[in-house]
Amino acid sequence: MTLFDFIQLFAKIAVVLGFALTSVPFLVWFERRGSAWMQGRVGPNRVGPFGLLQSVADVLKLFTKESFIPGHVNKFFYVLAPVIALAAPVGALMVIPFGSHVIVFGQKIVLQIAEIDSGLIFLLAFAGLEVYPVILGGWASHNKYTVLGSLRGSSQMVSYEISMGMSILSMLIIYGTFNLQEMVFWQSEKIFGFIPYWGVVVNPIGALIFFIAIFAETNRLPFDLPEGDSEIVGGYHIEYGAMKFGMFFLAEYVAMVMASALISTMFFGGFGLLPGFASLVEFVGTFTSGSPETVQNIQAVFEFVSLLLKVGFFLFVFVWVRWTLPRFRFDQLMDLGWKILFPLSFVNLIVIILVSHFFVK
Amino acid sequence: MATKTVNVSKPYTWSEKIYLLAIVQGLLITLKHFINGFFLRKHNTIMYPEVRREYSDRFRGAHFISIDRNKTENCTACYLCQTVCPAECITIVAGERESAHNPDGVKKEKQPVKFDIDALRCCFCGFCEEACPKDAIKLSGKYEMAITSREEAKYDLVYLKREVKGRG
Known part of the structure; x- marks a missing residue:
């Protein structure tokens, strides 16, 4: 590995991690203020401009608290759980392409940290790890509430992983590749010249199932069964305090960012330019020398902005849905997962297989 | 049927x-x-400490005793409010007003030596206000009655004679 490779890899990691982690305080702020706006309240607005520093204050408080480990816990797994919780979604982010490529010093840099052909499998493997912190944290805490919470959480996540996997399979059959970069290029065409040929247009049922399943995977409302203030107190992280709780909290939001990035890559054209951005790239290009490299770099910037806008939209939807829908009862959750989404995704998969085998060459 | x-x-x-x-x-x-x-x-919602809600004039808040232009209380210690009070939170000790402190002549011969209201017992029904023949005891619009000790809930004459503009 040359020095240039090392620097460009480091820069890419810095960009992705930077955006993923710095978006969390803003997300927490938005969750609180957005919920306030949706409920006709004002929300936290005392700390900093518009209350933006509220999450900074919260994190400072978590940092300065004593890092207490209760005496009755299994220390190794107790400490391991929040680490996995944070590492899994961050690892999954590594294969999300955030632009086609830029050309620096005549060298082509693909804007994806891990350029692996089995990108989606890698991503699913890391996303699947998100079950472990729930189980480990709940079990290692030696507490009835945490065990109940982790049981509920793990059974929910495992159930919804099936329908999620089915809808991903149907998209794999359509795209014919595991490589996320190629998936995005597949979606870059247009129907009749103006409708983007996104995965959601090709396979709307799969997109809907995936969208519902991803809510269950990230433990967000309406599927936030691992936590339940009224019946199991805090769920699997009751026994956690200070920054170990902060890591669970951070992980939830990083998982949201990862899920939004995944759904925009698989179903909404990923870093593909939003409608109207292509002319914007040309417009900006007229102010430069117009060499192919500069145009490519400008396009990469706008591709990155497109992905950010799409991810931002889905993050908004996550918050929006949370403050709209009441939560499911556990049996309703299992009914939805096993009796509706599972058969629906299965039928959808078979239809996609048949259509792609007989009608698409 | x-x-x-x-x-x-x-x-x-x-x-x-x-x-x-x-x-x-x-x-x-x-x-x-x-x-x-x-x-x-x-x-x-409103930004509470900076912005306050407007309440009706009929709002029954913390008690006060109205005073005349000489800063003398209008109360003549007739015990009507103490009698009517369903919560029995008013305790009056009556006394004679010295003529030197009685600039309005014979109008106010009696005065309350002690006038205690236990705000923790009070149910803010407003009966005392209705019973009072001198319009002395009144309920103001003040609704911030948080206290840090039980003793502060005992409103004495000094507190009750505070100047209240309008309905406070």
């Missing part, structure tokens, strides 16, 4: 069963509220 039982529950229609339409409707409602809050800055 025999009672007829009617079952008014209807089975869900197909579109109601898949919930998605209802979810979209709900999302649109919250989006409307979000736009109201975010862009139009319409809130149902």
